[in-house]
Each structure stands twice: as C-alpha cells, then as structure tokens.
Amino acid sequence: MKKIIIASLFFAATASAADINFGLKLYKDGMYELADQTFSQILTSPPENLKPYLSPMAETFLKTKDINSLKRLLKVWKERYPSYKKGYYLGLSTFVNISEGKKLKDVFDETSFLSLPVKEKIDFLKVLAKAPLSTDEKFYILTLGKKRLDVKGALADSGFLEKFAEETIKNKHQDITDYIFANYGDWLKGKEFELPYIKYLERQKKYDDALIKLRKLYKKDKSPEILFEMAKVYYLKGNYKTAIKLAKNINTTEAKFLRAWAYFKSGRKREAFKELNMNIQKPVMPESLKVAINFIEGKINPDEIKKFYPEYYYRALLFTFSPAADEKVKKINNHDAGMFFYERGNFEKAFDYLKRAVNSRKGFYLTPRTLYLIGKVAVINKDMGNMLYSEIANNFQNTPYYKASIIPYAQSLILKGNFDAAAKLLKYGIEQFKIDSIQARKLLGEAYYYEGNYKKASLTLKPIISKDDEAFHFFILSEFYGGKKRAAFEYLKVKLNNNRLFPEINYGRLCYLAAKLGKTSSLKKVPLPKEPFAAAMFAVLTNNKKLMKSLIYKTTGMVREALLYKLAIGEKTPEKRFVYLSLLKAVAENPETANFAEKMEEYDAYRFGRFDNLLLNNPEFIAYNPENDISDINSIIEKANDYLESNGILKAYGLYKLAAERTTDPNIRTEVVTKMVKIDMKLKNYKRAIRDVNLIPDAGQKENDIKNYLLTEIYYKEGRLLDALNAGKAVTNINNIPxxxxxxxxxxxxxxxxxxxxxxxxxxxxxxxxxxxxxxxxxxxxxxxxxxxxxxxxxxxxxxxxxxxxxxxARKKEQKAESLFWLASIEEETGNREKALMDYLKIYYEIGVEPWTSTALYRAANLLEEKGSYQQALKLLKKVVKIKGQSPEGIRAFEKIKEIENKMKGGVNAEGR
Incomplete structure (x- = not known):
C-alpha cells in the first residue's frame, strides 16, 4: 500500500512537471489564453518547485488579465518565496489591488518602494506600467524621481517614463508634458520625442535652443512638419519675413494661418486677408433678408412673406388691409389669423384659430387680445340667441323686453353672419326707440362694414371714434376699403396711441400707409408704439436709431435680422458696422443670412482697410494663433470657455463650433454642442439652436437623452408646447442630462x-x-x-x-406682486391670516402695480372685516374705488363699503376705531 502511494505521488509530480513545461511552451509561443488555462489548473495543486515558473506564470496572467489566478499565484509566492524578486512581487500585488478598483494612494507603500534596489525598482515599475492607473496616479509616480537619480533611471529603464510621456503628448496634457521634459528630457531618447521636445522649448521661449535642434533634425528629416516648426520658431522670434519664406510652400491649415499671422504681425494685413481667402466682393443679399427689410420699411408683399416667413403671413395681411388669405399656408401665427378672420366677419373660423392660439405660448404677448376676441365671438350661443330674440321680436313687440333685446339680438345676428338684418334691426331701434347709445351706433357701423357698405359704416362710426376703440378700428377699415386711404392714414396719425385696442395692428397699418403714401416724415409726431414689431417698423421709417437699438433684444427672427442690417448700413465707421453684422451673423435664423453677414464683414474690412476687428474675432484665426498654441480641441474649448465667462459669447460660439466640427469624441462633441445651444437660446435664435442640436452624435442613449432635453427647452421657449412635451417624454433617464x-x-x-x-x-x-x-x-x-x-x-x-x-x-414689479399675491392667498387659505394680511398690504405699499394692488387691497379689507377692524377695512376699500373707478372691481368695492357702513350703523363695530 505504501509503495502504491509513493508511486502515485511520483507520477502526479511527473505529470505536474509535464503540464507546467507544456504551459511554458505555450507562453513562449504567445498562446497566452491556453497557457493561462494550463497554469490555472496547476495552481490547484502546485508542484513543489514553482520558482522558475513564477515570472512566466505572472506574465501570462497579466496578459490575460486573469486577476483571480494571479492572486492565487501571489499567495503561493508569498508563502514559499517571500524574498524572491521583491520588486516584481510588490508590483504584481499593487497591480491586483488597482485592478480591483482600489486607489494607488491606498495600496502603494512609497517607503518600501524607495528602499528597493534599482533592479527591483525597475521590475516594480514594469508591472505598474501595465496597471489601469489614472493620469494623476502616473504623474505621482513620476514625481518620486524628481530628487532621486536611481528612481529616474528606473523609470526610464522600465519603460514607464517613455510610455507615460507618449500618452501625455498624444492626449495633449501640456502641463504634464512640460514637467516631463523639464525633469526627464535627457532620459527620453526616442525619435518620437524629438519634435515634442522642441515644442516644449518653444513654450519655454528658448527659441535659439529650439532652432539648433531643428536644424540638426532637418538635416536628417526634410519633412514639411519639421520645416513648418522651424518657420514657427522664426515667427515666435519676431522674424516674420523668414517665417513666411519657410512656410511658403507648405499646404496645411496650420501653415496657412502661420503665414496669415506673420503678414498680420508685420503690418501687411491685406495680404493676411488674401491668404485666408476672405471675400473682397460685395455679396448678394439673400432674397429672404430683402423681404424682411422690405417688411419693416413698410413695403409689404404678403406673397413674399408667405414664402419665407409664414409665421408673419397674417400680420402682413392685416397691415396691408388684404381682404383674403391663402388658408393653405402652414406654420402661421394663430393669434393673427384669428384677428384676420374676425375682421372679415368669419367668426366661426376666427374662433377656431383663437382657441388654438390660447393653447400655445407662441406670441404670448398677444394673448390678452385673443382672449378679448374669444369673448366677443363666443359670448353667447348664436343659434339659441337668434331663436329666443326672434321669438321676442315676432310675438312680444308690445312688451319692454322687445326694446331691451334689440342690441343683443343684433349682436347674435352679426355673429351668425346676417349683417343686413342686423343693420335694419339696429336702424329701426335707433329711429323708433331712440336707442342712440355708443353700443348701438358701433354695432350698426360694424354691420354696415361687414356687409361691405363702407360709406355708411364710416358715417355711422365717425361721431364715436374718440369714445370707443372698436368703433375707431372699424372706422379705419371702412375708410380704407371705401377708397379713402389718405383719410385712414390721417385719422390713425392723429388718434392712435398705445392705450387703444389693437395698437399692434393699427400701428403697423399706420407705418404701411405712411410708406405707401410717402408720408413717413409725419410719423415723428405720433406717440411711439410699445409693441416690438410695430415699433421696429416705426423706428426704421423715422430713422430712430435709439429706438432701433433698444429693440434688438426685444425682437426675434425676421424683424431683428432686418433691424440689425439697417443699423449696420446706417453706420459710417466699419468698426460699428462690424458690431451689428457680427450680431446679425449670430442671430440669423437661416444659414444664408448668416453667411451673407459674414461676407459683408469681410467685404467691409477689405473696402475700408480695417482688418483688425474681423481677423481678431475670427474663431479659426484665434485658434491657429502660433503664440497661443491652442490648435488642439481641449485648448480651443478652454479658450471658448474664457470668452464665455467674460461675456464674449459670439467668439465663444465660434470656437465651440470649430471644436465640434473637428472632434470625433462623442463626449466632447456633445459637451460643446450643448454650450452652443445655450448661446443660441440666450440670443433667442431658436431655429439655429435646433440645427445645432442635430450636431450631437447618435452615439448612444445618453446622447439621445441630452438631445431631447435640449429640444424640450428650445420648443418650450419657442411656444411649441406639444413638440416640447414629446421631446421631454423621449428622455429615458433624467440622470443622463447635466x-x-x-x-x-x-x-x-x-x-x-x-x-x-x-x-x-x-x-x-x-x-x-x-x-x-x-x-x-x-x-x-x-x-x-x-x-x-x-x-x-x-x-x-x-x-x-x-x-x-x-x-x-422675480425681477419685474409685476412678478414681485404676482408671486407675493399667490403666497398670501395660500397663507390665507391655510389659516395664517396675519401673515396673509401683511403680504397683501406689502403689494400695495411696497410694490404698487395693477391688477395685483387693487385685488390685494380688497382681500386685505376682507381679512380686516373678519377681525372686526371695519374702519381700516373701509380705508383700504376706498383706495380700491379710487384705483378702479367705475370698473366692475371698483363697483364691487363701493358696494362692499356700503355693506360695512351698514354693519357699523348697526353697532357691530367690534374694533371701535
């Protein structure tokens, strides 16, 4: 039995030795996966003499990243051979820990490492060079050699230094690269470090040393790259003539910009301009911009507007008194379409467009007008009204209800489109019942207008145009359609102001008529319009540059583009023209206008010989400045960030765009495009923002989520609420966005x-x-x-x-008042009445803006009444009456005063004050 056991052990040892030698052969032949399988099996029952095989086995596990087998090997190593190749063992142990996610600082024993002999240090670093270390961790290892010659030698001989240097140069970690060359320059002997080292010398302004090395290098390698670097050093030394000569025949982007910079620095700016192939001919204005300019100059062609700016189509129809519309046009402004069909007497269609307008944030400032018109066309059930009032008219003429129903009946007839019947009924009421109120006369005038009897409409409405805004509005329409265009203009000029109804339409009509009749000079006597679109037309026609400048950030799209062009050509100095053209290039919603603005900048620069502004604001010119050395992506982004922080958003945008076009890294591209879109949104250039979003690569779900998040923000700002909701729903993981x-x-x-x-x-x-x-x-x-x-x-x-x-x-008074009012309302609702009272009163005493002030005073009066503080409640209600007058709110406050006074007469004054 004993002999059998001994024989079994002998054969097992022999078999194990055979397996390990087989594994070694596989390792030497580069069959690492198979060698790994063999060595892993052997570790289950390792042979007695494993020492000669430790390194090959470790190298195999390193190659295959088999951390579990490596850990098992290190366990055997430590137990059997604790003093064997200590540096190598320490390196392997560190590699395992780092591979398992531990930080170098937590597993690296600096004292143990420094105490190792040089050979052991080399072994340690050879292994560590293969570990998944961060850039900062590798840099830390590098710093250990700053004052230790033996460590420097070990870093160089192990390949750690060379590998890390290659990595930092490739990834453009300039600070680390400079540190390596400053401390290890003499240890880096490879050919691949020659040119990077010369560039390091350039950054250190050691131009003469750089030239010596370049000349030596050029004798061995007459490549354009070396010649370009030599030209660059001469440029940096200020020898621009030699720089241009050396770079003359090098056909790279870098060389082109170096020549341009050399020309620029030497005062030959026209040559710099030509070198960059910039425009020297006056560019042709795109048709879309021409149409926009014509519009704000009052030369409005609705068909041209329909083609290029459909959102302004109905505004063009309204301004030009056009009687009909092409209803097939898409992407219109529903507010204006509703107004157009209201004027045409097509109330069903008007109501349809007005409803759509209310459900959109687009043209939000027009919402009060739209709500008012909805109230006009939907105030009663037209069919029911017609039936009821018809019954009264036919069967109850001898009752007082017949006279009382004449005006509402006429209203329902107008809304049904029975204009002739409405006119006859109103005329009968005025003649027979002496119903000669402003309301009756206005309705009669409207009925005449809608049926096309403009002469009668004008005669009927004229006596009340100073008393009723709608009467004035339909009087102007009647005068125009009755052929009295000049009269319509004169009445608008004299009677129009911002407090009347529909000022945004009537100011536009005034500007249109002024341009058509050649009466623009007389506009200077008219109060300035407040609505931005009409104000832009008014400003251009009166050449009011101050008003034009104030409207740049109050307008968007077509109007802003036309304003900026008018401001640009109105300036005599190229520097001021450049400011407006640069902004036009940035806010232009279509690429044709942006390109035109850029070509105009270039043409102006060449024509006037003023190149500084143009060149020094050109993103590529900045990016390829030889002195800045920011031609790599990260440096361009850093420069763009600097401009963004200093409010140079136009320069920042240009550099971000340059970086986005050059990079292939999806993360970098997504980051810079996001910043481009944020700038677009700041400039309210939503169309360009949408184009820019599409530059984000379809690299994965994260990029898609960021794209949809940005689209949500853009569409929401643009008023496209359904599109915004759909884009928002498409974001699958909120954690993917910043x-x-x-x-x-x-x-x-x-x-x-x-x-x-x-x-x-x-x-x-x-x-x-x-x-x-x-x-x-x-x-x-x-x-x-x-x-x-x-x-x-x-x-x-x-x-x-x-x-x-x-x-x-809150920034505006209205916002301060609104938010405080709702806060007080909830405080009141939740029983915190004292706090609510004080907040309501703050709106009156500290903010003072309608409609919040009067409502807050009324609420505060109610709270005081509840407390029995009647005298104080009366004081507040009297303030409401003073503010609101004969309006429904004022009447309600007056009735409340009488109610409280009656209480006080009844002795209910608990306060006694």
Whole structure:
C-alpha cells in the first residue's frame, strides 16, 4: 500500500512537471489564453518547485488579465518565496489591488518602494506600467524621481517614463508634458520625442535652443512638419519675413494661418486677408433678408412673406388691409389669423384659430387680445340667441323686453353672419326707440362694414371714434376699403396711441400707409408704439436709431435680422458696422443670412482697410494663433470657455463650433454642442439652436437623452408646447442630462404634463423636484404655475416653498406682486391670516402695480372685516374705488363699503376705531 502511494505521488509530480513545461511552451509561443488555462489548473495543486515558473506564470496572467489566478499565484509566492524578486512581487500585488478598483494612494507603500534596489525598482515599475492607473496616479509616480537619480533611471529603464510621456503628448496634457521634459528630457531618447521636445522649448521661449535642434533634425528629416516648426520658431522670434519664406510652400491649415499671422504681425494685413481667402466682393443679399427689410420699411408683399416667413403671413395681411388669405399656408401665427378672420366677419373660423392660439405660448404677448376676441365671438350661443330674440321680436313687440333685446339680438345676428338684418334691426331701434347709445351706433357701423357698405359704416362710426376703440378700428377699415386711404392714414396719425385696442395692428397699418403714401416724415409726431414689431417698423421709417437699438433684444427672427442690417448700413465707421453684422451673423435664423453677414464683414474690412476687428474675432484665426498654441480641441474649448465667462459669447460660439466640427469624441462633441445651444437660446435664435442640436452624435442613449432635453427647452421657449412635451417624454433617464439642469428640466416637463392634463405625471415630477431641492434652477413662470398646481392638489407647504423662491427670483414689479399675491392667498387659505394680511398690504405699499394692488387691497379689507377692524377695512376699500373707478372691481368695492357702513350703523363695530 505504501509503495502504491509513493508511486502515485511520483507520477502526479511527473505529470505536474509535464503540464507546467507544456504551459511554458505555450507562453513562449504567445498562446497566452491556453497557457493561462494550463497554469490555472496547476495552481490547484502546485508542484513543489514553482520558482522558475513564477515570472512566466505572472506574465501570462497579466496578459490575460486573469486577476483571480494571479492572486492565487501571489499567495503561493508569498508563502514559499517571500524574498524572491521583491520588486516584481510588490508590483504584481499593487497591480491586483488597482485592478480591483482600489486607489494607488491606498495600496502603494512609497517607503518600501524607495528602499528597493534599482533592479527591483525597475521590475516594480514594469508591472505598474501595465496597471489601469489614472493620469494623476502616473504623474505621482513620476514625481518620486524628481530628487532621486536611481528612481529616474528606473523609470526610464522600465519603460514607464517613455510610455507615460507618449500618452501625455498624444492626449495633449501640456502641463504634464512640460514637467516631463523639464525633469526627464535627457532620459527620453526616442525619435518620437524629438519634435515634442522642441515644442516644449518653444513654450519655454528658448527659441535659439529650439532652432539648433531643428536644424540638426532637418538635416536628417526634410519633412514639411519639421520645416513648418522651424518657420514657427522664426515667427515666435519676431522674424516674420523668414517665417513666411519657410512656410511658403507648405499646404496645411496650420501653415496657412502661420503665414496669415506673420503678414498680420508685420503690418501687411491685406495680404493676411488674401491668404485666408476672405471675400473682397460685395455679396448678394439673400432674397429672404430683402423681404424682411422690405417688411419693416413698410413695403409689404404678403406673397413674399408667405414664402419665407409664414409665421408673419397674417400680420402682413392685416397691415396691408388684404381682404383674403391663402388658408393653405402652414406654420402661421394663430393669434393673427384669428384677428384676420374676425375682421372679415368669419367668426366661426376666427374662433377656431383663437382657441388654438390660447393653447400655445407662441406670441404670448398677444394673448390678452385673443382672449378679448374669444369673448366677443363666443359670448353667447348664436343659434339659441337668434331663436329666443326672434321669438321676442315676432310675438312680444308690445312688451319692454322687445326694446331691451334689440342690441343683443343684433349682436347674435352679426355673429351668425346676417349683417343686413342686423343693420335694419339696429336702424329701426335707433329711429323708433331712440336707442342712440355708443353700443348701438358701433354695432350698426360694424354691420354696415361687414356687409361691405363702407360709406355708411364710416358715417355711422365717425361721431364715436374718440369714445370707443372698436368703433375707431372699424372706422379705419371702412375708410380704407371705401377708397379713402389718405383719410385712414390721417385719422390713425392723429388718434392712435398705445392705450387703444389693437395698437399692434393699427400701428403697423399706420407705418404701411405712411410708406405707401410717402408720408413717413409725419410719423415723428405720433406717440411711439410699445409693441416690438410695430415699433421696429416705426423706428426704421423715422430713422430712430435709439429706438432701433433698444429693440434688438426685444425682437426675434425676421424683424431683428432686418433691424440689425439697417443699423449696420446706417453706420459710417466699419468698426460699428462690424458690431451689428457680427450680431446679425449670430442671430440669423437661416444659414444664408448668416453667411451673407459674414461676407459683408469681410467685404467691409477689405473696402475700408480695417482688418483688425474681423481677423481678431475670427474663431479659426484665434485658434491657429502660433503664440497661443491652442490648435488642439481641449485648448480651443478652454479658450471658448474664457470668452464665455467674460461675456464674449459670439467668439465663444465660434470656437465651440470649430471644436465640434473637428472632434470625433462623442463626449466632447456633445459637451460643446450643448454650450452652443445655450448661446443660441440666450440670443433667442431658436431655429439655429435646433440645427445645432442635430450636431450631437447618435452615439448612444445618453446622447439621445441630452438631445431631447435640449429640444424640450428650445420648443418650450419657442411656444411649441406639444413638440416640447414629446421631446421631454423621449428622455429615458433624467440622470443622463447635466446635473445642474435636472430640476429645471423636471419643472418644464411637469408644466407641460399639467397643460396636457396628465396630472399624475406632473405630480410625480413635482415630488422629484421637492425632494431634490435646487429650486433656484427653475424659471419664474414655472415656479408660479407649479406652485398653484401643488396648492390645488392640497400640497400647501410645497406650494409656499415654490412661491417664496419665485418671489426671490422675480425681477419685474409685476412678478414681485404676482408671486407675493399667490403666497398670501395660500397663507390665507391655510389659516395664517396675519401673515396673509401683511403680504397683501406689502403689494400695495411696497410694490404698487395693477391688477395685483387693487385685488390685494380688497382681500386685505376682507381679512380686516373678519377681525372686526371695519374702519381700516373701509380705508383700504376706498383706495380700491379710487384705483378702479367705475370698473366692475371698483363697483364691487363701493358696494362692499356700503355693506360695512351698514354693519357699523348697526353697532357691530367690534374694533371701535
């Protein structure tokens, strides 16, 4: 039995030795995966003499990244051969720890490493060079050799130094590269380090040393790359003539810009301009810009507007008194379409467009007009009204109800399109019943206007145009359609102001008529319009540059582009022209206009011989400046970031775009495109923003989520709410978008879900927002809207939190008053009446803006009345009456005063004051 056991052990040892030698052969032949399998099996029962095989086995496991087998090997190594190849063993142990996610600082024993002999240090570093270290960790190892010659030698002989140097040069880590050359320059002997070392000398301004090395190098390698570097050194030394000569025949982008910079620096700026192939001919204006300029000059052609700017098509029809529209036009402004069909007497169609307009944020400033018109056309059920009033007219003429129903009956007839019948009824009422109120006369005039009897409409409406804004509006239409264009113009000129109804339309008509009749000079006597579109036309026609400049950031699209061009050509100095043309290039919604602005900049520079502004604002010229050495992507982005921080957004945008076009890295491209889009949105250039979003690569879900998040923001700002909601829904993981934007995005999406009626989703997002905090990232409008939604859902504490943030964020008086009013309302609702009272009073005493002031005073008076403080309540109500006069609010306050006075007469004054 004993002999059998001994024989078994002998054969097992023999078999193990055979297997390990087989593994060694596989290792030497580069069959690492198979060698790994063999060596791993052997480690299950390792042979007695494993020492000669430790290194090959370790190298195999390193090659295959088999960390588990390497750990088993190190265990055997430590138990059997603790003093064998200590540096190599220490390197392997460190490699294992780092591969398992540990940081170098936690597993590296600096003292043990420094105490190793040089050969052992080399072995350690050879292994460490293969570990997945971060750049900072590798740099730390490098710093150990700063004052230790033996470590320097080990870093060089192990290949660690060379490998890390290659990596830093390739990835353009300039600071680290400079450190390596400063401390290890003499240890890097490879040919691949010759040119990078010369570039290092250039950065250190050691130009003479760089030239000596370049001349030696050029004798061995007469490549364009070496010749270009020599030209660059001469440029940096200020020898521009030699630089141009050396770079003359080098056909690279870098060489072209070096020649341009050399010409520029030597005062030969025209040659620099030509070198960069810039435009020297006056460019042809794109048709779209020509149409835009014609519009704000009052030379309006609706068909041209329809082609290039469909959103302004109905505005063009309104301004030009056009009687008919092409209803097939898409992407229109529903507010203006509703107004157009209201004027045409097509109330059903008007109502349809007006409803659509209210459900969109587009043209939000027109919402009050639209709501007013909806009230006009939808105030009664037309069919029911006709039936009821017809019954009264036919069967109850001898009752007082017949006279009382004449005006509402006429209204329902007009809304039904029975204009002739309405006119006859009103005329009968005025003649028989002496119903000669402003309302009756206005309705009669409108009825005449709608049936096309413009002469009668004008005669009927003229006596009341100073008393009623609608009468004035239809009087102007009647005068124009009656062939009295000059009279329409004169009445508009004399009677028009911003407090009348429909000023944005009538000011546009005034400008159109002034241009058509050659009466633009007389516009200077007219009060300035407040609405930006009409104001832009007015400013251009009166050559009011101050007004034009003030409108640049109040307008967008076609209007702003036309304004900027007019401002540019109105300037005599090329420097000022350049400012407006640069901005036009940045805000232009179509590439043709942007390209035209750029060519105009170049043409102006060449024509006037003023090249500095143009060249020093050119992103590529900046990027390829030999002195800055920022031709790599990271440096371009850093330079762009610098411009962005110093408010140079136009330069920043150009450099970001340059970086986006050059990089193939999806992360970098996504980052810079996001910044480009943010600049677009700051400039309100939403069309370019959408084009820029499409530069984000389709590299994966993260990029798609960022793209959809940006589209949500753009569409929301643009008023395209359905598109914004769909883009927001397409974001699959909110954590894929930048952390600083998540709460703001969630707030926008919650608002969209709320508008769409999906309250469950809205509340889900609101819970996320409240949990995350960071309310300051949400814009004012969303804070208020979401707070009111939370209040409706009974979440008063959260609503108050959002309103307090909104009040902090408020910039305008109206916003301060609005947010404080809703805050006080919730405080009142939740029983905190004293706090509510004080907040209501703050709106009056500290802010003072309507309509919030009068409503807040009324609410405060109610709270004081509840307390029995009648005298104080009366004081506040009298203020409301003074502010609101004979309006419904004023009448309600007056009635409340009488009610409280009656209480006081009855001795209910608990306050006694």
């Amino acid at each position: 952390e600083t934007e998540r709460v703001k995005f969630a707030a926008t999406l919650a608002s969209l879900y709320k508008l769409a009626g999906n309250e469950e989703k809205a509340m889900e997002l609101l819970n996320y927002i409240v949990k995350k905090g960071h309310l300051s990232e949400i814009n004012y409008d969303d804070l208020v809207n979401l707070a009111l939604f939370l209040d409706k859902k009974g979440k008063h504490t959260e609503a108050i939190e959002l309103l307090k943030e909104a009040n902090k964020k």
